[in-house]
Amino acid sequence: MSIFEYCREALARGLVEICFTPHLEVDPRRRHIDWFVRVDGKIEPMESERWLERYFQDLEEARKEFSSAGLRVKAGLEVGFERGAEAAVEKVAARYPFDFVLGSIHCLEHQAISSRRECREYFAHKNLDAVAKDYFGALKEAVDSGLFDCIGHLDLYKRYGGEFFGREINDLHRGRVEDIFRAMARKGTGLEVNTSSRRRGLTEFHPSTDLLALAKKAGVRIFTVGSDAHRKKDLGYCTREAVQLLKEMGLRVCAFVLRKPVFL
Numbered sequence: 001m002s003i004f005e006y007c008r009e010a011l012a013r014g015l016v017e018i019c020f021t022p023h024l025e026v027d028p029r030r031r032h033i034d035w036f037v038r039v040d041g042k043i044e045p046m047e048s049e050r051w052l053e054r055y056f057q058d059l060e061e062a063r064k065e066f067s068s069a070g071l072r073v074k075a076g077l078e079v080g081f082e083r084g085a086e087a088a089v090e091k092v093a094a095r096y097p098f099d100f101v102l103g104s105i106h107c108l109e110h111q112a113i114s115s116r117r118e119c120r121e122y123f124a125h126k127n128l129d130a131v132a133k134d135y136f137g138a139l140k141e142a143v144d145s146g147l148f149d150c151i152g153h154l155d156l157y158k159r160y161g162g163e164f165f166g167r168e169i170n171d172l173h174r175g176r177v178e179d180i181f182r183a184m185a186r187k188g189t190g191l192e193v194n195t196s197s198r199r200r201g202l203t204e205f206h207p208s209t210d211l212l213a214l215a216k217k218a219g220v221r222i223f224t225v226g227s228d229a230h231r232k233k234d235l236g237y238c239t240r241e242a243v244q245l246l247k248e249m250g251l252r253v254c255a256f257v258l259r260k261p262v263f264l
């Protein structure tokens with residue numbers, strides 16, 4: 001779908017803001033799998049950055065077209081964090097005027113835990129302790145890197161992890177995430193409430209309410225809400241509910257402008 005089509009859909013759904021967060025993948029070992037982007041219907045290598053030039057051109061056009069209709073169009077980026085590839089992220093983030101840079105852990109040991117097919121390669125060979133060590137180790141490094149405005153879908157390992165480890169996966173964060181939340185609070189790093197879990201059959205958002213409560217307790221104050229839409233029909237799905245949940249928890253929802261949080 002084009003940026004224009006998503007903007008039209010956002011207006012039709014009564015949204016006042018849309019932030020695009022195309023993926024930037026930086027793990028050299030996954031170059032042959034992930035480092036591609038679709039431009040004008042054609043698959044291009046991500047390394048050329050031609051797609052980023054085009055992305056900002058399209059956003060500019062969309063802003064001209066839709067601002068008078070009351071839609072704010074934001075330039076975001078979702079980075080799949082990979083240790084050792086921080087410089088590549090820094091370079092891209094410094095070169096373009098992003099509103100919002102989201103950092104997410106998609107891969108552990110170079111396998112995508114976000115993918116039903118690939119996650120088996122990882123989960124089937126690990127015990128829960130090892131998963132926790134890998135995931136929260138990577139998360140800590142992502143936070144410490146200072147590269148990200150927010151951390152995306154923090155407990156993504158629950159998407160398929162339950163099929164391998166049962167309900168114990170729900171407690172994986174205990175005793176492991178608290179220090180990371182305290183570091184996020186110190187740095188002013190925010191947390192995304194990602195609603196994609198709800199259209200995949202999970203009952204809670206990413207992260208779940210118990211994690212949000214721990215984040216609050218640790219002093220995290222910046223929370224964004226996103227539907228992580230990869231299709232037009234998913235745009236804004238359950239986001240009102242997520243906003244409501246944050247409000248009920250006494251937390252405020254943020255949007256970002258040129259990488260600065262604005263409380264709504």
Ligand SMILES: [Zn+2]
Nearest residue numbers: 078104152153
């Ligand atoms: Zn993601």
